[in-house]
Amino acid sequence: MKIDPKSPADLSAQIAAAIRDAIVEGRLIVDQRLPSEAELAEQFNVSRPTVREALKRLAAQSLIRTQRGATGGAFVNRLSFPDAYDQQITTSTLLLSMNAVSFETACEARYALERACAPLSAMRRSADHLATMRAEIHRQGQPGLTDEAFCASDVAFHRALVDGAGNPVLSYQLAGAVEAMQPLMNMITFTARDRARIIALHENIANAAEACDGDGVTQGLTALEAETQSLAQAVFKARAAR
Amino acid sequence: MKIDPKSPADLSAQIAAAIRDAIVEGRLIVDQRLPSEAELAEQFNVSRPTVREALKRLAAQSLIRTQRGATGGAFVNRLSFPDAYDQQITTSTLLLSMNAVSFETACEARYALERACAPLSAMRRSADHLATMRAEIHRQGQPGLTDEAFCASDVAFHRALVDGAGNPVLSYQLAGAVEAMQPLMNMITFTARDRARIIALHENIANAAEACDGDGVTQGLTALEAETQSLAQAVFKARAAR
DNA sequence: GCGAATTTAATGTCAGACAATTAAAGTTCT
DNA sequence: AGAACTTTAATTGTCTGACATTAAATTCGC
Structure with a gap:
C-alpha cells in the first residue's frame, strides 16, 4: 500500500x-x-x-x-445489516432533503420499490409478519394518535411487509427508501377521514398478504400510492394558497 | 450542541x-x-x-x-446523487461480500428491484436510453470480449434501463443493487452459448422498451433472472464437484 | 495453583509549533 | 485612478512529543 x-x-x-x-x-x-x-x-x-x-x-x-x-x-469490521441500514437511512434522508426531491418523485420511487417485493412477501411472509401488520393497522385506528405516531406506524407496517419477502438484501435496500420518506410524510396532516381511507387500504393489503395473493398486494400498494399522492397534492395546494 | x-x-x-x-x-x-x-x-x-x-x-x-x-x-456539503451512489455501492458491495450473501438472494433482490422500475422505464425512456441499451447489446456480441468486460457491459445495459425511469431516487437505490452484484457476477464464466442466450434476452427487453411495453420489459427481466440463476447454479455445481 | 499486583502495548487526548494555502487588504507603479 | 504586485491574516494540514486510559499478559506472593 x-x-x-x-x-x-x-x-x-x-x-x-x-x-x-x-x-x-x-x-x-x-x-x-x-x-x-x-x-x-x-x-x-x-x-x-x-x-x-x-x-x-x-x-x-x-x-x-x-x-x-x-x-x-x-x-x-464485518459490515452488519443493521449498520448498513443506519448508513443508508441517513444518506437517503439527507439526499432527499438537500436536493429538493419532490414528494411525488420520492413517493413514486418508494412504492415502485415496495411493489418489487410484494409478490415475494405474499409468498413467504410468516404469521409473525402478518401479525405485525395487523397490529399496526389497529394502532393506526386509535383516536388521539399524533400525525407523527401515525406515520411511524405506517413505516412499521410497510417494514413488516418488506421483511416478509425474507430477503435481507431487499429489506436493506428498502429501508432507506421507506424511512427517508418519513420526514416528507410528516409534513402532511391527516384528517380522520384520510386516516380511515389509508387504514382501509392497509387492510386490503394485509388481506391479500394473508391470502398469499401477490397481485392483490401489488394492486393494494398501487391504490395506496394513488391515495397518498392525491392527499399530498391536496395538502400542498392548500398550503400554497394560504 | x-x-x-x-x-x-x-x-x-x-x-x-x-x-x-x-x-x-x-x-x-x-x-x-x-x-x-x-x-x-x-x-x-x-x-x-x-x-x-x-x-x-x-x-x-x-x-x-x-x-x-x-x-x-x-x-x-450538499450531498449529491453521485456522492450518494458511490457510498451506496461500496456499502452494498461490502455488505454482500462480508455476509456471505448467496448469489441466489442477491440476484433475486436485484431483479425484483429492477422490475420495480420496468413499467416506468418503458413509459418514459428517452431515445438516448434506448440507444445506450442497443449499443451495449452490440458490444456484448463482439468476440474476444473478456468475462469482466461482458459483465461491465451488462451493468451499463441495466443502468440505462433503470435510468430510463427518469426517477433519480430509483436510480440511486438501484445503483447499489446492480453494481454490488458485479463481483458476484464476475465469478461466473460465460460460454459463447451462454452469452448468446443472454444477448437474446437483452434484445427482448430492448424491444419491449422500444415499444413502451412495460409488461414486456417485466417479463423479459423475469426470463433473464431465471436464465442467470440457472447459469449460476450450473457453474457453482460444476465448481463444487471439482 | 491461584489471586493480586505489575508490566506492557495499544488507543485516546492534549499542547504547541510550523507549513501551506488562499482571500483580502495594502502598496506601489503607471 | 486604476491595475499589478506584495503583504498580511486566517485557516486547514501536518509534525513532534508527551501523558492518560484501557485491557490483556505476566509476574509475584502466598
Whole structure:
C-alpha cells in the first residue's frame, strides 16, 4: 500500500482510500488486525495524528472498529445489516432533503420499490409478519394518535411487509427508501377521514398478504400510492394558497 | 450542541454525532460554514486534533467539505446523487461480500428491484436510453470480449434501463443493487452459448422498451433472472464437484 | 495453583509549533 | 485612478512529543 505525498489530496484521505481498497479487494479480511497506528505512521511515512484521521474516516463508514488495551488496535469490521441500514437511512434522508426531491418523485420511487417485493412477501411472509401488520393497522385506528405516531406506524407496517419477502438484501435496500420518506410524510396532516381511507387500504393489503395473493398486494400498494399522492397534492395546494 | 466528557464513547465520535444531528435536523444548512477548528475545540472543550478527527468522520460521509485558506473552513456539503451512489455501492458491495450473501438472494433482490422500475422505464425512456441499451447489446456480441468486460457491459445495459425511469431516487437505490452484484457476477464464466442466450434476452427487453411495453420489459427481466440463476447454479455445481 | 499486583502495548487526548494555502487588504507603479 | 504586485491574516494540514486510559499478559506472593 503506497501513497503519493505530492498529491494535492490530504494524506489522511489517501491513506484511508488505500486501506479501504485493501478491504474491498479482500487483501484485508474481516476481523484481521491492522498494524498499530505507530506502525502505519512509519509505513506511510506520516505522523500518528495523520494516520488517526485516516482511521477515523474508515470508522465513520463502519469499515473498521478500534479497541483499546494491550491486544487492541484497529480491526476490519464485518459490515452488519443493521449498520448498513443506519448508513443508508441517513444518506437517503439527507439526499432527499438537500436536493429538493419532490414528494411525488420520492413517493413514486418508494412504492415502485415496495411493489418489487410484494409478490415475494405474499409468498413467504410468516404469521409473525402478518401479525405485525395487523397490529399496526389497529394502532393506526386509535383516536388521539399524533400525525407523527401515525406515520411511524405506517413505516412499521410497510417494514413488516418488506421483511416478509425474507430477503435481507431487499429489506436493506428498502429501508432507506421507506424511512427517508418519513420526514416528507410528516409534513402532511391527516384528517380522520384520510386516516380511515389509508387504514382501509392497509387492510386490503394485509388481506391479500394473508391470502398469499401477490397481485392483490401489488394492486393494494398501487391504490395506496394513488391515495397518498392525491392527499399530498391536496395538502400542498392548500398550503400554497394560504 | 453539547457533549458528555464522561461518556465511554470517544470524544471525536460524540462531536461528530452532535454536528451530524445538527445537519440532519436542519440547524446547520447546506453551504453554511462551521466554526473554525480552534473555535470548535474551545466550544466543546477539547483539543484541536480531537475536533479534526470528528470533522474527518463527517467528511468521510460527505456531510462536510473543507477548504484551506483565509476564508476556508468546514462547510455543510450538499450531498449529491453521485456522492450518494458511490457510498451506496461500496456499502452494498461490502455488505454482500462480508455476509456471505448467496448469489441466489442477491440476484433475486436485484431483479425484483429492477422490475420495480420496468413499467416506468418503458413509459418514459428517452431515445438516448434506448440507444445506450442497443449499443451495449452490440458490444456484448463482439468476440474476444473478456468475462469482466461482458459483465461491465451488462451493468451499463441495466443502468440505462433503470435510468430510463427518469426517477433519480430509483436510480440511486438501484445503483447499489446492480453494481454490488458485479463481483458476484464476475465469478461466473460465460460460454459463447451462454452469452448468446443472454444477448437474446437483452434484445427482448430492448424491444419491449422500444415499444413502451412495460409488461414486456417485466417479463423479459423475469426470463433473464431465471436464465442467470440457472447459469449460476450450473457453474457453482460444476465448481463444487471439482 | 491461584489471586493480586505489575508490566506492557495499544488507543485516546492534549499542547504547541510550523507549513501551506488562499482571500483580502495594502502598496506601489503607471 | 486604476491595475499589478506584495503583504498580511486566517485557516486547514501536518509534525513532534508527551501523558492518560484501557485491557490483556505476566509476574509475584502466598
